[in-house]
Amino acid sequence: MDTERLVSLIRPEVKSLAGYVAGKAPSGSYKRRIKLASNENLVINNSDVQRHIKRILSSPSLEYYPDSHQTRLREAVISFLEREGFSISPEQIVFGDGSGESLQMVMMAFVNPGDTVVIPEQSFSLYRTRAILAGARVVEVRRKNLWVDLDALKETAIQTRAKLVVFSNPDNPTSTTHGGDDLERFLRGIPPDVLVLLDEAYIHFANWRESGLHFVTRYPNLIIMHTLSKAFGLAALRVGFTVSHPILAEQMEKIRLPFNLGLLAQEGAWYRLTHPNRIWESVEIICRERKALIDFLEKEGRHPLPAGGNFVFCDFGPEYKRIVEYLENHGITVRSLGSFGYDPRFVRITVGGPRDMTYFKKIFLLAVREAGLP
Ligand SMILES: Cc1ncc(COP(=O)(O)O)c(C=O)c1O
Structure with a gap:
């Protein structure tokens, strides 16, 4: 069957769709890799769940x-x-x-x-x-x-x-x-x-x-x-x-x-x-870090919106591409929102724990300063 006939078998609704764009995981061999692109919980300690799953796996x-x-x-x-x-x-x-x-x-x-x-x-x-x-x-x-x-x-x-x-x-x-x-x-x-x-x-x-x-x-x-x-x-x-x-x-x-x-x-x-204790402990830490991240982005003139989720929406400005690339070159991925239909200068940043956020802020400042951006 030629490819045209094969294509004619596909439902038009399916053909019209763009595939799902998932948040990017950091690639390369960076000292630190932090994925701030998919709003996962980066703080919770799931070692107890892992132990439970191992117990389950050891039974027949x-x-x-x-x-x-x-x-x-x-x-x-x-x-x-x-x-x-x-x-x-x-x-x-x-x-x-x-x-x-x-x-x-x-x-x-x-x-x-x-x-x-x-x-x-x-x-x-x-x-x-x-x-x-x-x-x-x-x-x-x-x-x-x-x-x-x-x-x-x-x-x-x-x-x-x-x-x-x-x-x-x-x-x-x-x-x-x-x-x-x-x-x-x-x-x-x-x-x-x-x-x-x-x-x-x-x-x-x-x-x-x-x-x-x-x-x-x-x-x-x-x-x-x-x-x-x-x-x-x-x-x-x-x-x-x-x-x-x-x-x-x-x-x-x-x-x-x-x-x-x-x-x-x-x-x-x-x-x-x-x-459930570890859920609420992690939520508390994330909410604290979220406030600190919003304060930081405000001070940096990136206009964060008030945030209720474990992520912050802000405006990286016309220089967004250089900042996003600089972050990626230091092992950090964030989500530029072009695929959501926004101008890609708008960026979504997942809120992680204190160490991850300190690193993010440090690299963000380096990106802005070293590239001589406003
Ligand atoms: C608003 C919203 N709803 C639903 C989901 C899907 O979550 P899951 O399929 O992992 O339960 C996501 C994932 O990012 C989301 O952002």
Whole structure:
């Protein structure tokens, strides 16, 4: 078969997509390598999870499928949330192989070809690509001074008779964060037949007590999405979940691949959730470093936005390329936001621990001074 005929077999929606651009890991043989490009938790000490996984690996269990119902993990999520003041029942939770898969399941279960999905412009790219794959018409809503504009999202959802609205709070990549009151005002104005998927990947670094989890009972059209890749520090294990009305969760369960979470993912996540102190210790350190980084960037005239996530959005200026390259040449990667649709002078920096941040600031200053930049 010639290549043209092969290409004609590809779905047009798939052909139209650009591939996912992941944060760059430092390459080369630098003394220090620091990846500040993917918003992972660089502070948490997961040695206890690693020990638990080793124990699991030493028992003869690899021949068997993992628990399809994820019972132990489900109970651990419920107890964790209970301790934090959120009352959730088992039939409200659906696990995904990372929250990326959860997002995909929401699209697959609820979005028909031709339905409208409303998202903020210049957001986490999976919202757009997964909606397009579902055959949806994607309507992107303008931001307001870089913030997600909840009023405009609501108005657009009403005007377009949307099926689904998706956004993250804290927002990726700006890190700007709406409080619980803003969220509730938004939810109150959304018609009950419009679904809302609220992605709270970074909420643990922000106003966690005001999480949208509080609103799931009052607004049955609300689906909350969480991940263990960020504050919980388990990006490598791939665990995410949604919390929703049981009727919606039941439908998502039907399309979930039966063994989507492997044994090690389930066990590692279970251990972290049942031993949560290290999560909150790391969150505290990151929040302290985040404030220090914002102060530093402000002093350096790089206009950081207020940040609720474990990352800071700022403006490296017209000389961004030289700064980013200088950082990379010293083993540090950050995320220049061209692939998100911003001018690439806008940069997202993951907040690490004190040593990483001291090194980042030192190299940043060298980049600016040695290159004779303003
Ligand atoms: C806003 C947001 N949502 C979801 C995810 C996906 O996380 P994961 O698939 O690792 O759970 C990310 C990852 O960077 C993100 O930034």
